[in-house]
Amino acid sequence: MDYFLTEQQKTIKELARRIAEERVLPVRAELDEKEEFPWDIVKELAAADMFRVFVPEEYDGLGGGCLDLCIVTEELSRVCSGIAVTYAASALGCMTLMEYGTDEQKHKFLPDIASGKKLSAFAITEPTAGSDAANIKTTADKVEGGYLLNGTKQFITNGGEAEIYTVIALTDKTRGARGASAIIVEKDTEGFTFGKKEKKMGIRTSATRELVFRNCLVPEENLLGRAGLGFIQAMRLFDKSRPGIGAQAVGLCQGALEAATDYAEERVQFDQHLITMPVIQQMLADMSIQTEAARALVYAAARYVDSGAKDVTEPSAASKVFASDAAMKVAMDAVQICGGSGYMRDYPVEKMMRDAKILQIYEGTNQILRGAIAANLRKRKARTA
Amino acid sequence: MNIVICLKQVPGTTEVKIDPETNTLIRQGIENIINPFDTYALEEGVRLKEKHGGKVTVITMGPPQAEAALRESVSLGADEAVLLSDRAFAGADTWATANTLAKAVAKLGKYDLIICGRQTIDGDTGQVGPEMAEMLKIPFVAYVSKIEETKEGYLRVSRMVEEGHEVIETTLPAVITVAKEINVPRLPSLRGIMKSKSAAINTWGIKELGVDASEVGLAGSSTQVIKIFFPQRVSSAEILTGDAAAQVDKLIDKLKSANLI
Numbered sequence A: 001m002d003y004f005l006t007e008q009q010k011t012i013k014e015l016a017r018r019i020a021e022e023r024v025l026p027v028r029a030e031l032d033e034k035e036e037f038p039w040d041i042v043k044e045l046a047a048a049d050m051f052r053v054f055v056p057e058e059y060d061g062l063g064g065g066c067l068d069l070c071i072v073t074e075e076l077s078r079v080c081s082g083i084a085v086t087y088a089a090s091a092l093g094c095m096t097l098m099e100y101g102t103d104e105q106k107h108k109f110l111p112d113i114a115s116g117k118k119l120s121a122f123a124i125t126e127p128t129a130g131s132d133a134a135n136i137k138t139t140a141d142k143v144e145g146g147y148l149l150n151g152t153k154q155f156i157t158n159g160g161e162a163e164i165y166t167v168i169a170l171t172d173k174t175r176g177a178r179g180a181s182a183i184i185v186e187k188d189t190e191g192f193t194f195g196k197k198e199k200k201m202g203i204r205t206s207a208t209r210e211l212v213f214r215n216c217l218v219p220e221e222n223l224l225g226r227a228g229l230g231f232i233q234a235m236r237l238f239d240k241s242r243p244g245i246g247a248q249a250v251g252l253c254q255g256a257l258e259a260a261t262d263y264a265e266e267r268v269q270f271d272q273h274l275i276t277m278p279v280i281q282q283m284l285a286d287m288s289i290q291t292e293a294a295r296a297l298v299y300a301a302a303r304y305v306d307s308g309a310k311d312v313t314e315p316s317a318a319s320k321v322f323a324s325d326a327a328m329k330v331a332m333d334a335v336q337i338c339g340g341s342g343y344m345r346d347y348p349v350e351k352m353m354r355d356a357k358i359l360q361i362y363e364g365t366n367q368i369l370r371g372a373i374a375a376n377l378r379k380r381k382a383r384t385a
Numbered sequence B: 001m002n003i004v005i006c007l008k009q010v011p012g013t014t015e016v017k018i019d020p021e022t023n024t025l026i027r028q029g030i031e032n033i034i035n036p037f038d039t040y041a042l043e044e045g046v047r048l049k050e051k052h053g054g055k056v057t058v059i060t061m062g063p064p065q066a067e068a069a070l071r072e073s074v075s076l077g078a079d080e081a082v083l084l085s086d087r088a089f090a091g092a093d094t095w096a097t098a099n100t101l102a103k104a105v106a107k108l109g110k111y112d113l114i115i116c117g118r119q120t121i122d123g124d125t126g127q128v129g130p131e132m133a134e135m136l137k138i139p140f141v142a143y144v145s146k147i148e149e150t151k152e153g154y155l156r157v158s159r160m161v162e163e164g165h166e167v168i169e170t171t172l173p174a175v176i177t178v179a180k181e182i183n184v185p186r187l188p189s190l191r192g193i194m195k196s197k198s199a200a201i202n203t204w205g206i207k208e209l210g211v212d213a214s215e216v217g218l219a220g221s222s223t224q225v226i227k228i229f230f231p232q233r234v235s236s237a238e239i240l241t242g243d244a245a246a247q248v249d250k251l252i253d254k255l256k257s258a259n260l261i
Helices: A007-034 A039-047 A066-079 A081-100 A103-114 A173-179 A230-266 A278-306 A313-343 A348-360 A366-384 B036-052 B064-075 B094-108 B128-136 B190-198 B244-257
Strands: A120-123 A139-143 A146-157 A164-170 A180-186 A192-197 A208-218 B002-006 B009-011 B032-034 B055-061 B080-084 B113-117 B140-151 B154-161 B164-171 B174-178 B201-204
Touching: A007 A039, A007 A066, A007 A081, A007 A348, A007 B190, A039 A081, A066 A081, A066 A230, A066 A278, A081 A103, A081 A120, A081 A146, A081 A164, A081 A180, A081 A230, A081 A348, A103 A164, A120 A146, A139 A164, A146 A164, A146 A180, A164 A173, A164 A208, A164 A230, A173 A180, A180 A208, A180 A230, A230 A278, A230 A313, A230 A348, A278 A313, A313 A348, A313 A366, B002 B036, B002 B094, B002 B128, B009 B064, B032 B036, B032 B064, B036 B055, B036 B113, B036 B140, B036 B174, B055 B064, B055 B094, B064 B080, B064 B190, B064 B201, B080 B094, B094 B128, B113 B128, B128 B140, B128 B174, B140 B164, B154 B174
Parallel strands: A120 A164, B002 B055, B002 B113, B055 B080, B080 B201, B113 B174, B140 B174
Antiparallel strands: A139 A146, A146 A208, A164 A180, A192 A208, B009 B032, B140 B154, B154 B164
């Protein structure tokens, strides 16, 4: 298939693939096994300008959009989904800043994110606020000299490794979600520490950690946009970032499909290569169809986001749901084709199957997102009735 | 520090086929790459520039499509690129190649260090670097695996020899050829690739170099390829029998009769 990428996008894709194959592939099993944060790979990505892709040109970026980010994420995820999410999470961490920040705020933080010198992270989830994202408890009381943060954020990707955090906290707790605000917190701020580092099923090279705020004073100028809009800002952010999770899923599909095809070409049973057996052919064909359909939907949603359209909730959610369900299915079938070997950690599909599960969970579970899509269907129906 | 890198575009395979009629490589359908050993030379040059300032100029002699190798070099950090391309350069042996490159280096003006790969993967001679140094009348060090120190007019390197390493000091300008142990070449950056697409590539022929056609290419070559062929592989083995002492005696007799001991 040809998705008519621009010359620049083709260049980005080609280089991202080279990094994935030449630098990530040799260390992927070890990173997964040791659950080590991939600093060497982050440095490679930085040197190759990959963190510039999603940052506007005036802040030392290359000015790419959602599709460009998806292309890099997909290529990295084809080899290692844990690396892909580490990369994409740094984009997620600064998207609110790019959207609502002042020129001064952007000049202060974006160039270091673009160069890859600093990673960023986004923090909304809390022990009480998962799918019920509005139920956050972390407070940011207005005091002299800024905001005083108290509370705990949970399951934060790049937690502990990132330098720049976008934190959603209640600046007015009497108003609940309508009293939430987005505030930038830098790593070495007093009163900001890191809690438990999670041990995960998959994407194990990525860091997932608690952020703990105890009377952490953040300067007033770190508030992004207006106070009280934090929850809406976060929901809009996810509307734009979900194709990125879809792209991670597409990359995983592609990697699993290739691994299963390679295995089927080599493996001989009953005196014939698996790939010549109709039952395997049917499975591989379905995997290929799922992969390509997911890619087409993800690219279409990403382009729609890049067009500046306002009503991106549905296509964006749809691309994430479809692609992540496809990834789970394709990864499971890849393990099935590889049989006993596929279940062993020596083969990459075992890791891919573990990595795939999170895609159906984070940035909105697929059930929550189907609910959002259905809610939009009802709204449309009500409007036309 | 002004650094010149000489590199060559080669077929990206070690399984080359030879046209029996013309005795030349069949290049159709084979992707061309920068000679792998030369990528270490380029990387080392770019690292020296990043540390000490100055600029990196890459030179290659080849057909017009060798421009791709120069653009790739720019994406990897080279500042300027010169393509030596002229029908008169065709068919050059190492001597004529070194002569052409040396003339080009001289035309560039002031330079401190010339870095080449230890050899190419197609010709495999490893002669062009040292020949150039002779022609330019400057020092030469081969198989450099580490640059230990450099300052104005001075260079200290470690080079690989069979039994270990030698540390050599030299004045600059000089020519060095590098081994792959010297570094791990970087991947290009997106900004580098974009810059390379619009980079100016200077093309010089015999006119620009001010050389006579008789000094370069096939005409300027003192060697000529008469025939290229795959050697016939013959292997014969003889198993010695008897107890250990008898086997040793037989072996010594054999080695003596072959004048090996």
